[in-house]
Amino acid sequence: MVMLKNRDIISILDFTKEEISYVLDLSKKMEEQSHTDLLKGKILANLFFEPSTRTRLSFETAMKRLGGDVIGFDDPGKTSTVKGESLKDSVKIVEGYCDIIVLRHFLEGASRLTADTVNVPVINAGDGASQHPTQTFLDLYTIKNTKGGLEGLKVGFLGDLKYGRTAHSLAYALTHFNAEMFFISPPSLRIPKDYIDQLKSRGITYHEVDSLFEIRSNLDILYCTRIQKERFADPVEYEKVRGIYKLSSAVLDDLKLGNDLKILHPLPRVEEMDESLDSTDYAAYFQQAHSGVPVREALLAAVLGVLQ
Amino acid sequence: MKKLEVSAIEEGTVIDQIASKSTFKVANILDIQNIDQVVLVGVNLSSKKLDKKGIIKIGGKQLTQDEVNKIALIAPDATLNIIKDSEVERKFQVAIPDTLEGIVKCFNPNCVSNHQVIQSKFHVMNKNPIKIRCHYCERHMGGDDIELV
Numbered sequence: 001m002v003m004l005k006n007r008d009i010i011s012i013l014d015f016t017k018e019e020i021s022y023v024l025d026l027s028k029k030m031e032e033q034s035h036t037d038l039l040k041g042k043i044l045a046n047l048f049f050e051p052s053t054r055t056r057l058s059f060e061t062a063m064k065r066l067g068g069d070v071i072g073f074d075d076p077g078k079t080s081t082v083k084g085e086s087l088k089d090s091v092k093i094v095e096g097y098c099d100i101i102v103l104r105h106f107l108e109g110a111s112r113l114t115a116d117t118v119n120v121p122v123i124n125a126g127d128g129a130s131q132h133p134t135q136t137f138l139d140l141y142t143i144k145n146t147k148g149g150l151e152g153l154k155v156g157f158l159g160d161l162k163y164g165r166t167a168h169s170l171a172y173a174l175t176h177f178n179a180e181m182f183f184i185s186p187p188s189l190r191i192p193k194d195y196i197d198q199l200k201s202r203g204i205t206y207h208e209v210d211s212l213f214e215i216r217s218n219l220d221i222l223y224c225t226r227i228q229k230e231r232f233a234d235p236v237e238y239e240k241v242r243g244i245y246k247l248s249s250a251v252l253d254d255l256k257l258g259n260d261l262k263i264l265h266p267l268p269r270v271e272e273m274d275e276s277l278d279s280t281d282y283a284a285y286f287q288q289a290h291s292g293v294p295v296r297e298a299l300l301a302a303v304l305g306v307l308q
Numbered sequence: 309m310k311k312l313e314v315s316a317i318e319e320g321t322v323i324d325q326i327a328s329k330s331t332f333k334v335a336n337i338l339d340i341q342n343i344d345q346v347v348l349v350g351v352n353l354s355s356k357k358l359d360k361k362g363i364i365k366i367g368g369k370q371l372t373q374d375e376v377n378k379i380a381l382i383a384p385d386a387t388l389n390i391i392k393d394s395e396v397e398r399k400f401q402v403a404i405p406d407t408l409e410g411i412v413k414c415f416n417p418n419c420v421s422n423h424q425v426i427q428s429k430f431h432v433m434n435k436n437p438i439k440i441r442c443h444y445c446e447r448h449m450g451g452d453d454i455e456l457v
Binding site: 011013086087088105106107108109110112113127128129130131194197 | 421443444445
């Protein structure tokens, strides 16, 4: 039996297939029924050391829809961090004010350090280029809802596969469901070898190509990612790959990747996806962003032990 | 009686079966330039087990567990001989533990362990060839990436 009470949600690598499926089923229940007072009296601390719109607001919405309350900050410049307070000290203080901590930080591993430091459960809302597990749960939830299941899908990943944490985590999670994967990126932004090694060890069929036009197969899902300027140490390297992919309705029709293709994107988008796609049947990215609420409701309720 | 290529010591520790090219890395781990007792170092010695081996003999010193763990990472075939009254009191091969705490630096410059005052921590995924995963940032490191603290 799956038990998530008091569990830290730090990395998708920590979850079994059974646990992932359980969270997705619970998310469906949260979406279908209202649970107004489920977390009444509980307080979530939203600690955002790095900018975010969707993740922070959807955690806040999820907590409030379940009757809970939210404290926190999204500008570390107004906290004791600027006085030199360590992350460990900051979170030790905050744990006395709340029932659960949601943390986004620019340093990789900051959430694991927080979870090792405090006694309340910790949810990683993104740490540097490393993990963003709740995004992966909502990506899987959207794929399941749009395709009717998760087993044996053909999934393309497009864009910044070197620094794109959401692509890394989703690729790993999909190994539980025997997906065939297509990685489309310029050579300088290939998916890191660690992740390829994981796919190999799990017997996953995968392909690495430079262009979508090299794919000779229908796809079920195309997962687009933004080329993240903020992850490049050298601006010249960013300019070399900026705008290399531009998806539009016309390009998608030319590509012939299948009529049932659904496009996902963790958003925000910049140049890689044209607004002409928004009104097509391919577009699932707004539905994906909205899925953040029921998925985070499910995780909060399960971790705080009010729903199993 | 076999002639010793490196003289014996009466008390202390002998680190034997070091891959020859790693001998001075092991010497650095043990900070031998700051030891005021006898230290004998041999390299490129013949060995049945290794192609060429190194050996370090240190008078009066017992190794700490951290030093043993570091040597295991750099020289996984090394054996330790504890010498007392010119006899081998105890002999054992170094072993890489399942978890390494505070002895390896994470090679990811954005890892929290390189920015906060905490001990690094790694989970050993494979011992030969060595492959470790950072407890914090989850990056994998192999033999060439490993930098000791």
